[in-house]
Amino acid sequence: MTLLALGINHKTAPVALRERVTFSPETLDKALESLLAQPMVQGGVVLSTCNRTELYLSVEEQDNLQEALIRWLCNYHGLNEEDLRKSLYWHQDNDAVSHLMRVASGLDSLVLGEPQILGQVKKAFADSSRGHLNVSELERMFQKSFSVAKRVRTETDIGASAVSVAFAACTLARQIFESLSSVTVLLVGAGETIELVARHLREHHVRKMVIANRTRERAQALAEESGRRGDSPQRYRRTAERGRHHYQLHRQPAADHRQRHGGACA
Known part of the structure; x- marks a missing residue:
């Protein structure tokens, strides 16, 4: 054995x-x-x-x-x-x-x-x-x-300041924003970690959460649990673009642009 x-x-x-x-x-x-x-x-x-x-x-x-x-x-x-x-x-x-x-x-x-x-x-x-x-x-x-x-x-002291990835993400968000009550958060995915992130955000009274996932059904299920809105992958980019602080550049849109304009990029 x-x-x-x-x-x-x-x-x-x-x-x-x-x-x-x-x-x-x-x-x-x-x-x-x-x-x-x-x-x-x-x-x-x-x-x-x-x-x-x-x-x-x-x-x-x-x-x-x-x-x-x-x-x-x-x-x-x-x-x-x-x-x-x-x-x-x-x-x-x-x-x-x-x-x-x-x-x-x-x-x-x-x-x-x-x-x-x-x-x-x-x-x-x-x-x-x-x-x-x-x-x-x-x-x-x-x-x-x-x-x-x-x-x-x-x-040992291993648990003295131990946090989950979900808690660490929410802590960082609270350091960046003065209050989460005025913030819209886009969550990409609907797995266990995202569930925990949603729970932490809800506890800190985030203004709005949008959950985007590969399958609409799972996003919708998590959104209903959280009292929020589920989104499709096709729509999440528009959600991100409305609130982004920096440009988003994806390989495929850039390639499409280059093809449409005869290989020229400016």
Whole structure:
């Protein structure tokens, strides 16, 4: 039996790839069923947040193990294997345990020591219960990591000024603007971090929030939760242009302009 941790995060993969590798709560059971159907996999936990997607597995050692798991991940998400390989990291046995401890403690987060990750790891462990049921090695791995993360929080100063990315963004906005009650904010995306940003902004009585997302339905759902307006990707640029302090230059509009004007740019 071998313990593995494999995945991608904010340090190894761009947002576009991280979004494609995400496991949503609605599809988690199906993903676990497919993962556990792989002959080498004895048990597994799926951790999927805005900044990382990781698989923690108990597997039987075999030839081409890494190839088989990469192939499963690519087939499940419809990814090109070469694209994923460039961003994927792989930890085994003690290294896998150490990695999980770092993640749960906030040492591997985008904002060092951010407090939300431990709750996210615990939720992933609970939501993946069918994947680690009766797999004592995975159970011990996660329970020990929870214990270590708690000690890191209580015995060090890592949490003294730790903030989430969402809270940091709102704090910066409050430093720039005298009062958020007169400000219109455009939020691009509708994931977990944007939900938290919306919550913090609402607590500080922001005048108006416009939420733009790739799918109108998700933007609208978050807007209704926040009592705000949802927007389509096509409309968000107009919203940004009305309130911008600087010019926005996008590659495609510039290329279109150049083509219309015979290659001349002024």
